[in-house]
Amino acid sequence: GQQLNQSPQSMFIQEGEDVSMNCTSSSIFNTWLWYKQDPGEGPVLLIALYKAGELTSNGRLTAQFGITRKDSFLNISASIPSDVGIYFCAGTYNNDMRFGAGTRLTVKP
Amino acid sequence: SQTIHQWPATLVQPVGSPLSLECTVEGTSNPNLYWYRQAAGRGLQLLFYSVGIGQISSEVPQNLSASRPQDRQFILSSKKLLLSDSGFYLCAWSAGGFGTEAFFGQGTRLTVV
Numbered sequence: 506g507q508q509l510n511q512s513p514q515s516m517f518i519q520e521g522e523d524v525s526m527n528c529t530s531s532s533i534f535n536t537w538l539w540y541k542q543d544p545g546e547g548p549v550l551l552i553a554l555y556k557a558g559e560l561t562s563n564g565r566l567t568a569q570f571g572i573t574r575k576d577s578f579l580n581i582s583a584s585i586p587s588d589v590g591i592y593f594c595a596g597t598y599n600n601d602m603r604f605g606a607g608t609r610l611t612v613k614p
Numbered sequence: 615s616q617t618i619h620q621w622p623a624t625l626v627q628p629v630g631s632p633l634s635l636e637c638t639v640e641g642t643s644n645p646n647l648y649w650y651r652q653a654a655g656r657g658l659q660l661l662f663y664s665v666g667i668g669q670i671s672s673e674v675p676q677n678l679s680a681s682r683p684q685d686r687q688f689i690l691s692s693k694k695l696l697l698s699d700s701g702f703y704l705c706a707w708s709a710g711g712f713g714t715e716a717f718f719g720q721g722t723r724l725t726v727v
Contacts, residue, residue, distance in 0.1 A: 511657075538715050547620075547704050547718030548658075593657065595716070600646050600665050602708070602716055606657035 508532075511594050511605025518584055519613050526592060526608040527578040534596030534603075537570045537577035542591045542607075551592075552579070584612050616641035620705045620719030627726055633678075633692040635722050637705030640686065645707040647688040648716060649680055652702040664688060700726045 511528045518524060528537070536555055540548035552563050554570035554577060561568055567580045577596075581588055589612050594605040620637045627633060639645050646665050650658040660673045662680035670680050677696055681689045688705060702723050708716040 536715065540718075545702075545721070545723070547706075547721045550715055550717065553715040597708075597714070597716075600663065601660075602648065602663075602706075603660065604650075604658040609655075 509594060509596055509603050509605040511608060513608055514606065515609040515611070517611045517613065520584060520586060522584055524581040524584055524588070524610060525578060526594075527576060528594035528596070528605045529576040530596060530603075531575070532598070533574040534598050535574075536597040537568070538595040538597065538602075539566075539568050539577070539579045540593045540595060542593065544590075548593055581610075584610075586612050586614055588612050616707070616717070618705065618707055618717060618719045620722060622722060623720060624723045625725070627695050627724065629697055629726055630694050633690070633695050633699070633724070635690040635703055635705075635724075637688045637690075637719055638686055639707045642686070642707070642709065644685060645709060646714075646716075647682060648706040648708075649688065649690050650704040650706065652704060652721075654701075658704065662690070695726045697726050700724055 509528050509530050538553050539551045542548040552568040557574045558572045559570040565582045591607040591609050593607045617640045648663045649661040652658050664670050664682045678692050702721050704721045705719040706716040708714045
């Protein structure tokens, strides 16, 4: 099946700093999705991208669908303590959906 | 609006016992349904997905099975649990079709002892 490579695995940053994470694949996807998971909870959708080249923002979050349809990035600006969690990228192709391994974000006050 | 319910929230089962986890979706019809497993601190592994009643695709050969007896009901089962079946199980739904986003239940923490 299609595999997603998500990086970095973890990040330790100071409150107020910007964050960037990305996902790449050897295969193309129709949709790129970014989720955040808090401990013991299901992932919550942050941003959905439907078109190659699309750049979408949701508050302090910005994500882009790579022009080759094989990659996507997520940026978080001016991080705050509640940004702590695991961020997952996901790509969908027809009825299939694959996840990256996640980026664990720690924000130090 | 659409909602997804997954239960139980936590489960402790002995090795060799059966398993049944249930997931139901409300507020939509003919959803795509998914079961994922997440090991501690790891990513999500797709176990099964279904595009319709009785249609199940299995991603990983293993000790588990899935069934979809009704349009908005998805069940994950095992006849005999193994220690390695422990993990966080997540059900998700999507509207289906060409690349639509999925929404997750709250998850079931399964510990096999």
